[in-house]
Amino acid sequence: MLDNIPDVHFTRPLDKTKPEQVLSTKAKESLLAPGLVNDPSKLREDVKVLLKAAKILRKDIANAPLWKFQGTFDNYEPPALLQLFCNHAIQGLHDVKTTSRAESMNQSASVLAQHFVCAYKTDRQVTYGTKHGNVAFKHRTETPLNVGLALDVHKNTRSKCLVEKLGQLDLSVPYKKVMEIETDIANSVLSG
Known part of the structure; x- marks a missing residue:
């Protein structure tokens, strides 16, 4: 194929069970176009550095211990x-x-x-093909920011709709999680 069609590149997906994708140089550069505007040769090197940094940061995030709310935000x-x-x-x-x-x-x-x-998002989450187009990511990582924001917004507004909207924007945990945390807090107060 490389001999018969000029200007073709093969890209390997992260999921090794998937086949390679064929892209033209034009299509590949259009994906990277925002970063290649002024000086293509220098910016290509910058894009390579950014992609390497992204790979390092993704590994750092993936290997970090998961945080779980246990009554305090100080242990994150x-x-x-x-x-x-x-x-x-x-x-x-x-x-x-x-x-x-x-x-x-x-x-x-x-x-x-x-x-x-x-x-x-894990590599599996990104590459997984759903049967329905509008399926959201199910696994959400908790941090003091998204748990605390959801609890504070719900405490001050009592708005399920607002908490759900923040959850859709990845700014807070889902409303169901807020209810679980508030129930746990109420139970610990009653039993303590």
Whole structure:
């Protein structure tokens, strides 16, 4: 095929049971076009670096221990490399001069890292073909951000609809999980 059709590339999917895909250079570059606008040769190298960084961060997230809400939000540690990446993405390599600004930037980096963890999908989740088009991802990773936000929104608004909308946006755990946590808290208060 490579001899008969010029300008063809084969790409291997992450799932080894799937066949290789055939792409033209034009199709491949259109997928990467936003990153190849100004200087294609330099930006291609940048894209390679970003893809390598993404692979490292995905591995860091996948190997991180799962966090579960157990009455406190203080026992969460984001994946170390992801936290480092988020810190550098926000502040660069600059030293922060004041404690309050350092705390603010660390909090922003922590929130960003938790968003990454919540949005992370395994290779299997990404490559799995569903029979129905509108099926959402079932497995959701919990972090203090998405559990705390859901609990706080529900406590202040009592709105099931709002909590479900936040869950659809990967900003909070689903409403069902909020009800489970609130029931557990109520039971522990009653028994304690």
